[in-house]
Amino acid sequence: MNLPEPPGGGRPPYWSYWRNLLWNTAKNDTVDNFMNWPVVRHNMLVSHLSVDWAWDLVGDSSAVIPPAVGQPMDYYRDIYSRNMVWQAGYLAAWERASGKRVASLNHILEFGGGFGAMALLCRRLGFAGRYVIYDFPELGLLQRWFLEANDQTADYWSEFRPTHTDLFIALASLSESPLEQRAKIMPLLECDNFIFYYPPRYEDIDNQKWFENFAEFRSDLHWQAWQLPGSDIWIRVGWK
DSSP, rough: OSSSSOOOOTTTTTTHHHHHHHHHHHHHHHGGGGGGHHHHHHHHTTTTOOOOOHHHHOOOOOOGSSOOSSOOOOOOOOTEEHHHHHHHHHHHHHHHHHHHHOOGGEEEEEEEEETTTHHHHHHHHTTTTTEEEEEEEEHHHHHHHHHHHTTOOOEEEOOOEEEEEEEEEEEESSGGHHHHHHHHHGGGGGGEEEEEOOOOOEEEEHHHHHHHHHHTTTSSSEEEEEEESSOEEEEEEEEE
């Protein structure tokens, strides 16, 4: 990996730990094996969770077939990608609530893009606009490789900047950021559509309260929030 080693230290679930582990893992392994990297297995796959809720929203769709590279052996209903079905559930929830379609948007900003699965899914669903992923530079390299291997592209930010976007997606990413970072980033964002996924708590942070407060702050939007069956995970979608 042609990047300087990020600061070490820390422990899970903090990203100071995962980021340094990613750098060292990538340096000693081939990117083709990234699905077996600890940072991916522990933070970006859903093999331990039911995706039935997402399938009920998505149904039979070619958008959730396995990607060209990076498919773990956790197929759903024998032919679909479990991880892609999970990602599609969030988009389908927002589309049903808002009456909008991701294909009609011009700009999407994803805060923390995993290895690029959501970006790939949006492209498969017909999104042809600008897709921006804000993430650590080490993950940006993985996202670039994954999307190019699937014949898709995105823009990659390692520094946040003032921006207007049609849809802001943050799946277990904003909710794992320090409160100071959230307070710095969100005022830079001009957006009327949101998809959030978060646990109610992250270490000593009350995520439920924070996202409820954000929804109150953006009371000009419509909001829906619900807890996924059999888990403590919450989804919150907003639209205008």
